[in-house]
Amino acid sequence: MDEFIQEFLIEGGEILDQLDRDFVEFEKNPTSKELVARIFRAVHTLKGTGGTIGLKKLESVNHVGENILSRMREGKLSVNASITSALLKMIDVDRQLLATVERTGEEGDMDLSGIIQSLSAMLTAVESSPPAVPVPPVAQVAPKVGEILVERCAVDPVSVAEARESQRSGDSRLIGEILVQNGAVPPNAIQDALQIQSESHDDSVASSIRVDVNLLDKVMNLVGELVLARNQILQFTSNQKDAAFLSTAQRLNLITTELQEGVMKTRMQPIGNIWNKFPRVVRDLSNASGKLVRLDMEGSQTELDKTIIEAIKDPLTHIVRNSLDHGLETPAQREAAKKPPQGLLSLRAFHEGGQVNIEISDDGAGLDLNAIRAKAIEREILPSQQAAKMTDREIANLIFMAGFSTAQKVTNISGRGVGMDVVKTNIEKIGGTVDVSSVRGRGTTLKIKIPLTLAIIPALIVTTGGDRFAIPQVSLVELVRLEGKAAESGVEMIQEAAVYRLRGILLPIVYLNRELKLTPKPDSDGDGAINIVVLQADGRQFGLVVDGINDTEEIVVKPLRKQLRGISCFAGATIMGDGKVALILDIVGLAQRASLAGEASGHVPAAKEELAKADEKLESWLLFRVGESGKLAIPLSMVSRLEEFDRTTIEHSGNRQVVQYRREIMPLVSVADALHIPAHAVGDGPMQVVVHSTGSGSVGLVVDEILDIVDQHVSVARKIDNACLLGSAVIQQHVTDLLNVPELIESIAGQGRTA
Amino acid sequence: MSATQQQFCTFYVQGLLFGVEVETVQEVIRHLEMTGVPLAPEVVAGLINLRGQIVTAIDLRRRLGVADRRAGELPMNVVVRTGDGAVSLLVDEIGDVVEVEEKDFEKAPDTLSSTSRELIRGVYKLKKELLLVLDTQRSVNIGATAGNENR
Numbered sequence: 093m094d095e096f097i098q099e100f101l102i103e104g105g106e107i108l109d110q111l112d113r114d115f116v117e118f119e120k121n122p123t124s125k126e127l128v129a130r131i132f133r134a135v136h137t138l139k140g141t142g143g144t145i146g147l148k149k150l151e152s153v154n155h156v157g158e159n160i161l162s163r164m165r166e167g168k169l170s171v172n173a174s175i176t177s178a179l180l181k182m183i184d185v186d187r188q189l190l191a192t193v194e195r196t197g198e199e200g201d202m203d204l205s206g207i208i209q210s211l212s213a214m215l216t217a218v219e220s221s222p223p224a225v226p227v228p229p230v231a232q233v234a235p236k237v238g239e240i241l242v243e244r245c246a247v248d249p250v251s252v253a254e255a256r257e258s259q260r261s262g263d264s265r266l267i268g269e270i271l272v273q274n275g276a277v278p279p280n281a282i283q284d285a286l287q288i289q290s291e292s293h294d295d296s297v298a299s300s301i302r303v304d305v306n307l308l309d310k311v312m313n314l315v316g317e318l319v320l321a322r323n324q325i326l327q328f329t330s331n332q333k334d335a336a337f338l339s340t341a342q343r344l345n346l347i348t349t350e351l352q353e354g355v356m357k358t359r360m361q362p363i364g365n366i367w368n369k370f371p372r373v374v375r376d377l378s379n380a381s382g383k384l385v386r387l388d389m390e391g392s393q394t395e396l397d398k399t400i401i402e403a404i405k406d407p408l409t410h411i412v413r414n415s416l417d418h419g420l421e422t423p424a425q426r427e428a429a430k431k432p433p434q435g436l437l438s439l440r441a442f443h444e445g446g447q448v449n450i451e452i453s454d455d456g457a458g459l460d461l462n463a464i465r466a467k468a469i470e471r472e473i474l475p476s477q478q479a480a481k482m483t484d485r486e487i488a489n490l491i492f493m494a495g496f497s498t499a500q501k502v503t504n505i506s507g508r509g510v511g512m513d514v515v516k517t518n519i520e521k522i523g524g525t526v527d528v529s530s531v532r533g534r535g536t537t538l539k540i541k542i543p544l545t546l547a548i549i550p551a552l553i554v555t556t557g558g559d560r561f562a563i564p565q566v567s568l569v570e571l572v573r574l575e576g577k578a579a580e581s582g583v584e585m586i587q588e589a590a591v592y593r594l595r596g597i598l599l600p601i602v603y604l605n606r607e608l609k610l611t612p613k614p615d616s617d618g619d620g621a622i623n624i625v626v627l628q629a630d631g632r633q634f635g636l637v638v639d640g641i642n643d644t645e646e647i648v649v650k651p652l653r654k655q656l657r658g659i660s661c662f663a664g665a666t667i668m669g670d671g672k673v674a675l676i677l678d679i680v681g682l683a684q685r686a687s688l689a690g691e692a693s694g695h696v697p698a699a700k701e702e703l704a705k706a707d708e709k710l711e712s713w714l715l716f717r718v719g720e721s722g723k724l725a726i727p728l729s730m731v732s733r734l735e736e737f738d739r740t741t742i743e744h745s746g747n748r749q750v751v752q753y754r755r756e757i758m759p760l761v762s763v764a765d766a767l768h769i770p771a772h773a774v775g776d777g778p779m780q781v782v783v784h785s786t787g788s789g790s791v792g793l794v795v796d797e798i799l800d801i802v803d804q805h806v807s808v809a810r811k812i813d814n815a816c817l818l819g820s821a822v823i824q825q826h827v828t829d830l831l832n833v834p835e836l837i838e839s840i841a842g843q844g845r846t847a
Numbered sequence: 848m849s850a851t852q853q854q855f856c857t858f859y860v861q862g863l864l865f866g867v868e869v870e871t872v873q874e875v876i877r878h879l880e881m882t883g884v885p886l887a888p889e890v891v892a893g894l895i896n897l898r899g900q901i902v903t904a905i906d907l908r909r910r911l912g913v914a915d916r917r918a919g920e921l922p923m924n925v926v927v928r929t930g931d932g933a934v935s936l937l938v939d940e941i942g943d944v945v946e947v948e949e950k951d952f953e954k955a956p957d958t959l960s961s962t963s964r965e966l967i968r969g970v971y972k973l974k975k976e977l978l979l980v981l982d983t984q985r986s987v988n989i990g991a992t993a994g995n996e997n998r
Contacts, residue, residue, distance in 0.1 A: 317899050559883060608885035653903045654931050655989050659886050665894055665901045673882040673894040673901055 096145050097193065102302065103141075104190050107134050111183050112372040115176055119375070122171040131179075132161040138186060149199045150189050156211040157182045163215070166249070173379075178210055180372075251277070305398070308358060315348075315355045316648040319548060322348040323645060323669040352548060352646075356397070363441045363450070364392030366405050370412055374437065377416045384423050385416060388438035396448055400542055403522045404450075407515040411452050411538055412437065414512070419456035419536050429533060431455065447566065453537035459530035461487045468493075481825075483805050488528045492516040525680075551647045551676065553668070554625060554638040557610030560674040561638075562647050562666055563625060567679040569633060571641060572624040579622045583637075586799060592624060592635050596733040598801050599626065600634045602686040604677075608661065629683040636682070645669070649676060661685055713806060713823060715799040716782065719769040723799070723828045725806070725821075730833050732785040734798060736778035751781075753790065758783070760792040761840045763831070766816055784833055791837050806830070815839065852949070855971075855978060857942030858925055861913045864942060866971070866978045871927050875941055878921035888989050892937050895924065902926065903987075904935040910986055912962045927983045934987040947971040947978065955979075 111134050118127045135158050142150035157179055163169035185207050192200040255270040271277045322344055329341045367389050378385040396404075420435035427433055440451040461484055468490050469476045479487075491512050519526045524542035543549075543566065551562040572594065574582040583590050583601055590601035601624065605611075624635040647666040656662065660681030668674050712728035737751050742760065744750065749760040760781065764770075781792040806821045816839060818830040855866030856875070881893035881904055892906040904924065908915060916922060922937035955967045966986055971978040 320899060557885075559885075610885055650901045652901075653934065655891055655903050655905070655934075655987065656884055656887055659884070661886060662884070665882075667896050667899060667901065671896055672880060673896050675882070675884060675894075 094145070094197075097197070100141055100145055100147075101190055101194050104138060104186070107138060108183055108187055108190070109368060110134060112180075113368055115180055115183070116371040116375045118171065119173070119176050125165070128161065128165045132158065132165050135161055147189070147193065147199055149202065149204055150186060153182055153185055153189075153204055153208060153211075156208050156215065160211060160214055169214075175214055178207075178214055180376075182207060182211060303358075308355075308398075312355055312359060315352050316548060318348055319352055319646055319648055320667050320669075324671060327669040349646075356548070359398045360395040361398055361401050362392060363394045363396055363401065363448075364389075366401060366408055367392050367439060370409075370439070373409065373412060374416065377413065381417065382422055383416065383420055384434040385420060386434050386436050388436060390439065391441035392439075394441040394443060394448060396542070400448075400522055403518060404524075404540070404542065407518045407526075407540075408450070408452070410512075410515050412439075415452060415454040415456065415536065419454040419458075421457050425457075429457075447541045447543055450540040450542070451537055452540075453535060455535040458532040458534055458536050459488050459491065459528070460532065461530075464488070464490050481822075485529065488530050491528060492526070548646055548648050550644055551666075552625065552644050553642040553674065554604075554623075555640040555642060556604045556608070556638045559610070560642070560668065560672075561604070562645075562674050562676040563627070563636075563679065564663070564676065565644065567627045567629060569626040569628050572626060572635065573641075574622040574624065576620075579620050582622065591800075593734060594626065594635070596731070596735075597728075598798065599624075600686075601637060602634055602682065603637045605639070607682060607686055627679050627683075629679045632683070634683060634686070647674075647676070711806060712801055712803050714782065714801055715823065715828065716780070716795040717797040717799055718764045718767070718795050722764075722767070722769045723823075723826055724763065724795075724831050725823055725828045726782070726793075726831045726833055728801060730784055731782055732790065733783040735781045735783055735792070737781055737792075738778055742779070749794075751792065753783070753792070756789060758790045758792050759840075760794050761837065762794045763836070764794075764796070766836050766840055767814070784837070786837075793831075793833070793836075800824070852946050854944055854946055855980070856925070856944050857978060858923070858938040859940040859942060860907045860911060860938050864973075864976050864978050865907075865938070865981045866942075866945065866947075867925070867927060867981050867983050869944060871929075871983055873926040873928050873933055876924045876926065879924060890989055892922075895935060897926065897933065897935070900933065902933050902935050904937055905987055905989070906937045907981075907986070908937070908939075910962075910989070911966065912960065927987070929984060929987050931987075934983075936981075936983070936986065945973065945978065947973070 111131060114127055114131050114134070118124065118131065121127065135154050139151050139154035139158055142154065160169065160175065160179065164171060164175075169175070185202075185204065188202065189199055192198070192202065251271060251274065255274065258270060272279050272282060325341050326345060329338055332338060332341075370389070371387055374385050374387045377383075415437055420437065421429070421431075423433035426435065436455045438451075438453050440449075440453075442449055464487050465479050465482075468487075469479050492515070493513055516526055519540055519542065522542060524540060526541075527539045528536065529539070530536040550565040552565060552568055554561050554563060572592070574592075583592050585591075590603070591598045592601050593599070623638050623641050625638055625641065626633060626635050645668075647668075649664045650666060651657075651664050652659075652662060661678055662681070663676045663678035665673050665675050713725040714728050714731050714734075715723065715725050718724055735753070741751055742749050743752070745757065745759075749762075750757045751760060752758075760779075780795050780798055782795060782798075784791050784793060802823055804823055806823060816832050816836045818832045820827055820829050822828070854869040856869050856872045857864055857866040858875075859865070876897075879895045879897070881895050883893045884891055890905055890909040892904040892909075895902050895904050906915075906922070916939065920939070922939060923941050924935040925938055925941070926933050926935045951972045952969055953972065954969050955964055956970075957964070959967065966982055968980040968982045971980065
């Protein structure tokens with residue numbers, strides 16, 4: 093295809109995008125002269141350039157549009173919705189024409205008479221009321237300086253036109269000179285205008301060039317290879333003594349890193365590139381559905397890798413359409429719900445922890461959780477008992493399942509039940525996560541987290557079973573090494589599940605060699621130490637036990653071929669410094685696999701969800717056992733630490749058991765005694781104590797066994813006639829009593845006083 | 848080369864002579880160090896680094912369902928181009944490039960095991976031995992068969 097046409101296609105696309113935004117802005121702000129001027133110029137460029145390179149249809153359509161705009165600019169035609177719609181339709185036609193040109197190289201035989209007629213109709217409506225003074229069509233002839241002056245309101249258009257007219261009739265002076273000499277404009281305004289003109293000229297030449305994306309991809313790949321080669325060289329440096337070689341390698345290292353950063357930056361695009369089309373989408377949809385919507389966008393400068401931008405474009409558009417169609421109510425409904433008639437749709441993007449977060453929230457009706465639950469049961473997506481047990485959050489996330497829509501009727505916007513599952517799949521495909529939360533009557537928020545880039549990531553290299561594995565640094569929280577005695581007893585078992593107490597919090601432990609079915613290598617250093625890599629997967633932490641921890645390295649992620657793509661534990665592979673291949677662990681996949689293996693019983697999906705994602709709004713509960721079967725829970729917020737005390741360290745003060753704890757005397761309260769639960773046979777093992785600190789000091793609650801920590805919405809199902817208990821609730825499918833800690837301590841203190 | 852002639856790159860797997868069309872072969876290389884993939888279907892021998900490209904290696908012995916190589920016997924790589932990028936086929940020994948005539952072709956006999964019949968497109972009757980034509984696309988396509996239990 094013709095090089096000029098190619099270039100025009102790109103430029104034209106950009107102009108049309110900008111026009112979309114300007115029009116929506118213009119509707120809100122119809123008196124803005126600047127906006128009309130901008131729109132006019134854009135349409136004029138389309139017409140002019142289109143005509144020059146032989147796109148006659150484009151020229152003829154935009155010619156009519158230009159005429160309308162020129163009237164608007166002169167203030168002879170006031171803007172109204174029908175004009176804007178007609179002009180927007182013209183932009184759509186432009187877009188179709190450009191698409192046809194891109195496909196076929198020609199404009200095709202699209203029938204434009206309809207659109208031209210409807211545009212002309214707008215024009216003749218104006219023409220029929222003859223203007224008082226014939227004003228020459230200013231902008232078509234005004235040179236740039238004049239245009240800038242008019243825009244800045246430094247001069248009235250008529251003077252510019254007059255000056256232009258006299259230029260045409262033989263006046264050889266510059267337009268600025270004429271204007272100054274006619275006294276139409278002060279000289280410094282001309283200076284300013286010239287300045288602006290030259291600046292805008294410089295900008296377009298120097299600040300950016302167009303580069304073929306394929307070329308960028310190629311450069312990116314080469315830089316990836318270079319990073320690998322650099323890593324290999326750096327491995328050699330460790331046993332080299334040649335100073336010159338070492339410093340050269342060091343420089344190579346630095347330059348490669350900088351080059352890599354630079355190339356990554358060339359691929360970064362602001363998320364605004366996608367968002368920019370949303371004002372138009374929102375306008376069209378809200379007009380079609382009779383809703384009033386304000387679109388709020390924050391953080392549109394947040395940058396993302398180009399491939400990711402492309403991957404989230406469709407999902408985001410879908411979510412926005414969904415929010416408009418299902419989420420926001422009509423003005424009447426909103427007023428009935430005592431909300432302002434205008435709905436709010438807000439988009440927010442920001443960087444956090446090496447990831448990009450995107451939040452799409454509306455202040456609409458929120459999700460009808462009961463309807464979703466009912467629908468899920470009706471569609472047999474999940475059995476009714478299970479649906480009853482699921483938390484609100486889990487129910488809300490059902491909207492991401494295939495074939496799910498609770499919309500009362502199918503509209504042409506959405507509601508066909510395809511979509512949200514595709515949204516989820518697409519986002520997960522690029523390593524992102526999506527989560528929905530909703531408050532009935534108050535609105536819905538979708539949170540998307542996506543990685544910044546996919547190509548080169550920092551990773552921790554670990555070994556297990558003689559093989560190396562890379563763990564993306566994003567998931568890494570901390571490293572724990574247990575040696576000697578700690579290694580023998582540090583990891584405790586709750587039935588099949590191993591846990592480690594990390595600063596008093598139970599951390600589920602996953603053994604990498606068991607998950608990957610590797611034969612453990614005999615411990616090479618023979619010290620029996622345990623290496624725990626604490627990882628974060630979707631908001632939940634777990635510890636991964638590996639044989640050895642090597643180093644962190646920048647790795648180039650290469651996808652796995654289809655033969656291996658089904659294994660959820662691996663995110664890809666990379667080439668290490670020594671030229672060998674290492675697999676990259678998929679932490680979320682690994683966590684899911686581990687929890688699946690651990691919970692062979694029925695409630696897998698809910699449990700899996702529970703492990704994979706935790707919600708900050710859920711309360712954490714510490715579960716423990718007292719006596720033979722008494723299961724109790726207290727809010728984790730009341731727990732300062734979990735401690736073990738050797739039974740020999742217990743001393744007595746008055747009739748109370750106490751221990752020396754952190755240079756204070758801490759009274760111990762036996763929960764079993766306080767609740768009059770038959771005492772469990774006292775073993776020789778250490779005493780399990782839950783430390784509860786108040787302003788006046790700490791109290792140790794003696795329990796028989798710490799069971800677990802769960803994140804769950806707990807609703808008290810049954811009140812109990814015992815002041816020390818808040819009631820009973822179902823936690824993890826077991827009836828659990830909720831301990832009223834302040835009351836318990838108070839009652840013991842009371843007993844102490846009376847005794 | 849006349850229209851009825853075809854060139855095949857040949858190799859041996861457990862004493863049998865196999866061939867793939869020369870055009871589909873990217874290269875033939877000696878044994879390369881491999882990284883095993885835990886949980887992978889057993890026909891996947893591992894991943895190799897082919898000049899910066901990560902290539903999946905498929906053990907043809909396992910793919911054909913015959914006994915494993917004895918310990919210490921190193922396989923060779925026949926790297927073939929497939930619809931999903933390059934894949935390496937692990938074979939025992941590399942043969943020559945041979946030219947065959949269309950008239951010598953016959954379909955695989957029905958008495959072959961079902962796995963073999965799936966992978967062997969046919970047989971060329973050479974003077975001294977039989978050349979089994981391997982279907983490379985099917986050989987590397989393991990999603991439907993061996994990979995199942997791991998998915």
